[in-house]
Amino acid sequence: MTVRVQTEDFDAGREIAALRAGDARVGAVATFIGTVRDGSDASDAPKVSALTLEHYPGMTEKSLESIVIEARGRFNILDALVVHRVGALAPTDQIVLVVVTSAHRGEAFDACRFLMDFLKAHAPFWKKEATSEGTRWVDARTSDDEAAARW
């Protein structure tokens, strides 16, 4: 189990290969990648030109680790990886990677979705968007809390 917070980009293929390397118990690998969009949900809003990801050093890693431990307790998985980027990002950039390995696909899919839902609701990251009209902090969505509450 690994969690990482970093400014650098990540290579999902390399991360998946490393997570399942030499483990013949693995029969399923579920992966989620979150990327930077240039639009908000309001169609008339100005395009996003840049995104800054801030976090709370010290708490972030502990938070992600506790979410992975929770996933391991709830689902029969073999291993899990969470990589989250911070700093200056641009549209189309990768933000977050979650990889889960298990014997069968059901547990891998469920654990992957659980990890993302809990990360979005509990891990201390904040997004700030830049548009032609200036910068603004992204508001938390109640749908994210609802997604986490389903579990």
Next chain:
Amino acid sequence: MPDSLTPGLVTVRLVYLARLREAFGSAGESLALSLEDESSVATVLARLRERGGSFALELGSGRAFRVAVNHALVTTDAKLRDGDEVALFPPVTGG
């Protein structure tokens, strides 16, 4: 003598993050609470609101914010001990 060694005082380290850091114009500060304050997160919030301005606005009723003590999310009735790190931040928006 530092506050942390003064009998009867509880000194906590406040950390402000994201929108709250910008609104308060500060990344954090030390805050000394007397023992009679019955040191809890609620005490800290009351002290900050007394300052008025952006503190009263951002930490006012109806405003959404979160509190973590020593890197764990807590509710406002959480008790504080000398040297605790108390972080105030908006609802999270990562992922």
